[in-house]
Amino acid sequence: MLCRLIPHRSAPSGVLSAVRGLVSLSSTRVCAPSAATRSPSVCRTKTMPPRPHIHPQVRASSNLAKQKVHISSCATALTVSFSDGLTSKFDSIWLRDHCRCPECFHQVTKQRLVDTFHIPADIQISAAVLNQSGDSVELTFAGSTHKTVFQLEWLKTHSYNPTLETASHNLKRNYKLWGAEITKNLPVVEFDEVMAGDEGLAKWLKNIDVYGIAFVKGVPPNCEATEQLGRRISFIRETHYGAFWDFTADNAHADTAYTGLALQAHTDSTYFTDPIGLQLFHMTEFTGKGGKSLYVDGFKAAAQLQETYPEYYELLTQVCIPAHSAGDPKTIIAPSPRSFPILNIDPITEDLYQVRFNNDDRSVIDGKTLIRINSKTGAKVDVKEFYAALKCWVSILRDQENEVWIQLEPGFAVIVDNWRVLHGRSAFTGHRRICGSYHGYDDYRSRVRDLCYGSSGRLDI
Ligand SMILES: [Fe+2]
Ligand SMILES: [Zn+2]
The missing domain is CATH 3.30.2020.30 (NE0471 N-terminal domain-like)
Structure with missing residues (x-):
């Protein structure tokens, strides 16, 4: 024509x-x-x-x-x-x-x-x-x-006048939300498979994409193999804790992670403007008691909060929480802007894209914090209302049906999407050696688009 x-x-x-x-x-x-x-x-x-x-x-x-x-x-x-x-x-x-x-x-x-x-x-x-x-x-x-x-x-x-829905339009993430029942069927791939080629790597990435948590078995229990595994996804994101880390509870850094204390479910680096994307974690040695690892699907918890207490869900998407890392000498890390909500929402789709929560790293809540952003119902937040919302959120995180407790072992590495899944651990005594690495969120997503999404990964460029 x-x-x-x-x-x-x-x-x-x-x-x-x-x-x-x-x-x-x-x-x-x-x-x-x-x-x-x-x-x-x-x-x-x-x-x-x-x-x-x-x-x-x-x-x-x-x-x-x-x-x-x-x-x-x-x-x-x-x-x-x-x-x-x-x-x-x-x-x-x-x-x-x-x-x-x-x-x-x-x-x-x-x-x-x-x-x-x-x-x-x-x-x-x-x-x-x-x-x-x-x-x-x-x-x-x-x-x-x-x-x-x-x-x-x-x-x-790419239509806009009007916008037409297509199968490839708005590439929605295919999340599978999980709770304690995931232990019956953990998303696991073999180390050798991941190292052998892109097919195995794609399987691992797909698990991270869908579940926000993925395990690798058969990893040689040493730093070298673990670092090679992490580098299959991307280069390492270096922070004030170093690049590839290998540590015991020796208080090497002024952070509770470097002690034997219990850690409640949290996401890492809430004090960064751009929190780390992935955390790879491999316990290479353990002789002692305790030290079970805890994982909670933050997206599932947020969905439950939205359903049961929509007003608290909204509050936690609107109140910006300041955070800091200031334990090490000459280190005063705080994000720019100074604070972010616990539940971060895509301003266009209104989908939750990032959970940012570590109650231990929260800075002072004051008049600069108790304000709602993007609110149609008024800016002021009552401090009691804020604590009520926070308590409700944490009670969902600590619901036994949402908590996944796993005793990690040498050879069994775990990686979490730190924008979605919270982690913690029970207190421990004895010798526990951990190695692992951080990876940037954008670098991880780039790998997923390239290896898991095929041509649709390039659709919106
Ligand atoms: Fe952590
Ligand atoms: Zn042209």
């Missing part, structure tokens, strides 16, 4: 000619606009008649033949009718800006080459041509011979 429109006017030549290597001003002669089409406010969509001699075989047999494109009468928008009957409109400046050809988008670096700011706001579409199979459209713009091709499915995925 061929849709063609005579452009109504030329874009300002000084602007057009600056579009990098794309525009030949002499190539197209354009008409002056009529009074009716000059103003965008009177611009109407006009269906362009199909040319019946083109692609009859597609029309006869394929659903895709039902897909149509129309250029608006002022040529500054393209309306696409998809095979399911839904339509969406795309502005010409958006289409020109999102050209994915090698001149406009670097095929290797995946970075934009087109200079967005040299595209006229009212750039006109001079032609829109569907390909033979009806699944892509080729556009040309007034004053240029440059051709832009879009897959219609890609346009649908």
